[in-house]
Structure formats: C-alpha cells, structure tokens
Amino acid sequence: MTSILGIETSCDETGVAVVADGRRVLANEVASQIDIHKEFGGVVPEIASRQHTRVISQLTRKALGIAGIEIPDAVAVTRGPGLMGSLLVGLCFAKAIAYAWNKPLIGVHHIEGHIFAAMLCDSPPEFPFLALVVSGGHTQLVDCPAPHQYAILGATRDDAVGECFDKVARLLGLPYPGGPSIQKAAEGGDPQAFRFPRAMLDAPHLDFSYSGLKTAVLYTLRDDPGAKDRLPDLAASFQEAAVDALLAKTRQAMRETGARRLVLAGGVAANRRLRERLLADIDGDVFLPPFAYCLDNGAMIAAAADSRLRHGLTDPLTITPDAALPL
Ligand SMILES: Nc1ncnc2c1ncn2[C@@H]1O[C@H](COP(=O)(O)OP(=O)(O)OP(=O)(O)O)[C@@H](O)[C@H]1O
Numbered sequence: 482m483t484s485i486l487g488i489e490t491s492c493d494e495t496g497v498a499v500v501a502d503g504r505r506v507l508a509n510e511v512a513s514q515i516d517i518h519k520e521f522g523g524v525v526p527e528i529a530s531r532q533h534t535r536v537i538s539q540l541t542r543k544a545l546g547i548a549g550i551e552i553p554d555a556v557a558v559t560r561g562p563g564l565m566g567s568l569l570v571g572l573c574f575a576k577a578i579a580y581a582w583n584k585p586l587i588g589v590h591h592i593e594g595h596i597f598a599a600m601l602c603d604s605p606p607e608f609p610f611l612a613l614v615v616s617g618g619h620t621q622l623v624d625c626p627a628p629h630q631y632a633i634l635g636a637t638r639d640d641a642v643g644e645c646f647d648k649v650a651r652l653l654g655l656p657y658p659g660g661p662s663i664q665k666a667a668e669g670g671d672p673q674a675f676r677f678p679r680a681m682l683d684a685p686h687l688d689f690s691y692s693g694l695k696t697a698v699l700y701t702l703r704d705d706p707g708a709k710d711r712l713p714d715l716a717a718s719f720q721e722a723a724v725d726a727l728l729a730k731t732r733q734a735m736r737e738t739g740a741r742r743l744v745l746a747g748g749v750a751a752n753r754r755l756r757e758r759l760l761a762d763i764d765g766d767v768f769l770p771p772f773a774y775c776l777d778n779g780a781m782i783a784a785a786a787d788s789r790l791r792h793g794l795t796d797p798l799t800i801t802p803d804a805a806l807p808l
C-alpha cells in the first residue's frame with residue numbers, strides 16, 4: 482500500500498487527508514473558515530493565511546491518527562493557483578515535514594486535484610476523458626488525453642459559474658456560500674418560471690459567460706416588483722439557466738472531440754440538478770466525484786499526487802507557490 486498525505490490550503494479551507502493507493506480515503510479532515518469570513522461577505526486573504534497557520538499542525542496530527550499511519554510514503558500539497566499567503570502556509574508546512582521524514586514532496590495544481598476527486602471511488606475513470614471543471618474560480622472544459630496532460634478547450638470569459646451562484650445568492654438575500662443556498666431555495670420552484678439567458682449557445686467556440694446571467698437576475702428583481710416574493714421560482718430558474726449553459730457546451734465539446742467519458746470536477750459538482758442533468762443528457766460515461774470530495778479537500782490532492790508519484794513526477798524542496806499556476 483502507498484499512503485499519501487494530501488494538504489490543501491489554497492483558499493479558505495484547511496484540508497488534510499491520507500489516501501491509500503490513490504483511491505481509498507483513510508482520513509479527510511477539513512477545517513472550514515466560512516464562519517470567520519462570513520461577516521465580511523467574502524474571503525479576507527490575510528485572515529485566511531493566519532487561520533491556516535493556527536490549525537494545520539493539529540489537523541495533520543488528527544488525520545494521521547484517524548488513518549492509523551505514522552509516516553506516509555509521500556507528502557502532497559497544493560502549489561497553486563490560489564491566495565499567495567494561504568498557499569505559502571501549506572507549502573512551507575509540507576516541505577518541512579517531507580524533509581523531516583525524508584519522503585518525496587509532490588506539488589499539485591488545485592484544478593488537477595479537483596479532477597482527481599473522481600478517482601476516489603471503486604471504479605475510477607480511465608484516460609482519455611473530458612473534464613468539466615466548475616468551481617468558485619474556474620469554469621473550464623479540459624481535454625485529458627493521458628495522466629497529467631491537459632488542454633483547455635474552453636473557459637469562462639468573465640465570472641466563474643460558482644462565483645455566479647455566490648453573487649446571485651447575495652442578490653436574493655441568501656447566505657454565503659451561494660451554491661448550496663440557491664440549490665436549497667430552488668426546491669419546489671418552477672425552473673421555467675423566469676426566462677434567464679443562456680450565453681453563447683450558438684457560438685462555435687467552447688467558452689462560457691456568466692456575468693449576463695447575474696445581471697439578468699438583478700434586472701428582474703429591479704423591474705418585476707412581484708419577483709422577490711417568488712424566491713423558489715427565481716432560484717430554480719437561475720439554477721436551470723446556469724446548468725443549461727454547462728450542458729450545452731459540454732455536449733458540444735463531447736461531439737467535437739469524440740470523447741466518450743466525462744468527468745465532473747470542482748465545488749459546483751456538488752449541485753444536484755447539474756449531476757442529474759449530466760447523467761440524463763450526456764451521451765457517454767459520466768463520472769461524478771463523491772459529494773464529500775467536491776469542495777476543496779486534501780484527499781483530491783493526495784489522489785492526484787499518487788498518480789504523479791507513479792509517473793515519477795516528484796518535486797524538489799525548492800518549489801515555490803504560484804498564485805496563477807497554469808494547468
Ligand atoms: N450545491 C451547490 N450548487 C452550486 N454551487 C455550489 C454548490 N456547492 C458549492 N458550490 C459552489 O462551489 C464554489 C466553491 O467551490 P471550490 O471550493 O472548488 O471553489 P474555489 O476553490 O474557491 O475555487 P477554485 O477551485 O476555482 O480555485 C462556490 O462558488 C460555491 O457556491
């Protein structure tokens with residue numbers, strides 16, 4: 482058995498996990514900072530990095546204890562992209578323990594981690610596949626021909642879809658983070674009640690745009706005095722428009738590339754409507770990450786690192802964090 486310690490501190494979650502053989506999660510501890518940042522309406526970078534510093538040692542000790550592992554075979558950590566201060570805390574900590582234990586260090590791209598969350602199951606996808614990455618900072622269609630090879634086929638030109646959920650939730654007076662709030666508010670609502678735009682559907686490229694959808698909700702609230710009393714309808718109609726655009730471009734990408742497998746990745750992968758629509762409407766095998774590993778966590782970082790280790794892709798202790806690390 483190969484055990485890998487995975488550390489994720491790119492934003493406002495401290496995640497530490499132990500994963501065996503790239504798919505069996507022995508421990509997955511996440512310390513969320515949502516309650517700390519809530520009063521500011523968003524993540525405050527300086528507070529985030531200080532909070533990572535406060536909890537990372539205890540969380541690591543706890544994860545190793547739960548896993549029953551004294552010293553893992555390798556130490557994996559998110560190298561970027563993300564908040565520089567937050568990344569620094571995780572990377573410095575990972576380097577220190579990799580050095581002390583004399584174990585390999587593996588730096589992982591945060592989005593590669595999200596994609597590998599789908600591997601944390603008994604029948605993981607085989608390469609090649611297409612990945613639909615939907616999170617707070619990314620909306621991308623990524624061609625994955627072989628392990629650790631990526632080609633971005635399309636991406637958002639403005640807001641990410643998760644960011645759009647968060648902004649629209651604020652417009653609707655729903656709590657942060659917006660994704661789960663909107664999903665809950667949409668229960669029992671009519672997804673066809675309001676006609677919101679699906680951007681770029683007829684365009685030949687595979688890019689997305691979500692700023693127009695957010696503005697459409699804003700204008701509806703401003704111009705339709707009865708709208709705000711129909712919260713379930715508003716939330717359901719917004720969610721449907723957001724999901725429709727993802728579905729359309731994903732189907733287009735599958736057609737154009739001939740891909741037969743689709744892997745969903747990122748925080749918005751937790752969205753139930755998106756998951757059911759993909760299973761129903763995608764022609765090919767659809768791989769959904771387990772709910773527990775959709776949002777930022779250390780297990781997905783360890784899963785990606787396990788594959789990197791098997792391909793001989795380890796890193797020197799001199800690696801540095803990169804807030805804008807390209808995939
Ligand atoms: N059930 C849900 N439905 C829709 N969106 C959701 C749901 N659950 C979470 N989200 C959204 O997922 C996003 C968080 O995902 P994630 O933690 O991967 O983002 P991030 O790490 O901040 O960004 P990135 O991964 O791009 O760096 C938030 O925008 C949140 O609203």
Ligand SMILES: [Mg+2]
Pocket residue numbers: 591595616617747748776777
């Ligand atoms: Mg993320």
